[in-house]
Amino acid sequence: MKSETILRWGVRFYIGVFFLYLFTPLIIMGIATFNDSRFPTVSPWKGATMKWFGVLAEDGAMWDALLTSVIVAIGVLLVAVPIGVCCALFLSTVQGRGKSFLYSLMMSPLLTPGVIVGISTLIFWKGLSVNGGIVLTVIAQTTFIAAYVMLMILARLQRFDRTLEQAAQSLGATPWQTFRRVLLPYLKPAIISAAVIAFLQSFENYNTTLFVKGYDTTLTVYIASKVRTGLTPAVNALGLVMIVATVLLAIVYEVKKRRESRVVKL
Numbered sequence: 001m002k003s004e005t006i007l008r009w010g011v012r013f014y015i016g017v018f019f020l021y022l023f024t025p026l027i028i029m030g031i032a033t034f035n036d037s038r039f040p041t042v043s044p045w046k047g048a049t050m051k052w053f054g055v056l057a058e059d060g061a062m063w064d065a066l067l068t069s070v071i072v073a074i075g076v077l078l079v080a081v082p083i084g085v086c087c088a089l090f091l092s093t094v095q096g097r098g099k100s101f102l103y104s105l106m107m108s109p110l111l112t113p114g115v116i117v118g119i120s121t122l123i124f125w126k127g128l129s130v131n132g133g134i135v136l137t138v139i140a141q142t143t144f145i146a147a148y149v150m151l152m153i154l155a156r157l158q159r160f161d162r163t164l165e166q167a168a169q170s171l172g173a174t175p176w177q178t179f180r181r182v183l184l185p186y187l188k189p190a191i192i193s194a195a196v197i198a199f200l201q202s203f204e205n206y207n208t209t210l211f212v213k214g215y216d217t218t219l220t221v222y223i224a225s226k227v228r229t230g231l232t233p234a235v236n237a238l239g240l241v242m243i244v245a246t247v248l249l250a251i252v253y254e255v256k257k258r259r260e261s262r263v264v265k266l
Helices: 003-032 051-058 060-093 097-111 114-126 134-157 163-170 175-203 207-212 219-229 234-265
Strands: none
Touching: 003 234, 051 234, 060 097, 060 134, 060 175, 060 219, 060 234, 097 134, 114 134, 114 207, 134 175, 134 207, 163 175, 207 219
């Protein structure tokens, strides 16, 4: 057997094991949703049931926590994305030794443990009479999520041809027109991706949120509290619903993207 064949089958085997490792917990979680057991498990199997979806629908506290998480994530998205884009644009224009210092300074919240970010945010803003809640949660999460956005925009800017801006300005375009007509369309894919990452990072955050949430409970904090008092497969049902919704959105996006590419080719 040739070395190329061995390498090809080795890569396929590695990819297969990787995806098996990645999706097995999700598959087990989905199967546990239909187990007629008061604990989220697949063993022992006590019969198939759909009752946990009904329990999920009646769990008002969980839906309130989910709504709070969505509101916070949208708030973080609206704040973190503009800040991250502005930071990336600013760094792309800075030259010299100061650029490394500014880059390290802007990246420092991302390298700080979430517990420290949450506690320091609570202490600082409480001194300014801002108590915990949705607003403070958005502020706390934005401090490090904006760094994710900045990194994604910077990666996109590194491949940008600056002569396009010079050409636009030489043709009479103002700086704002150059940004809106040349740079912004180029950054649009990265901005959309950064917005999705910001939303997901906020939605799943626990360490920082725990200290600044106040009386507003997010989904991650609610599930963590249920772990101490006793989880039911209703949590699995919610996870399964979210997975199905995510897959459907991904399929819709991919279909739309392929249709647009076909129109461009025609």
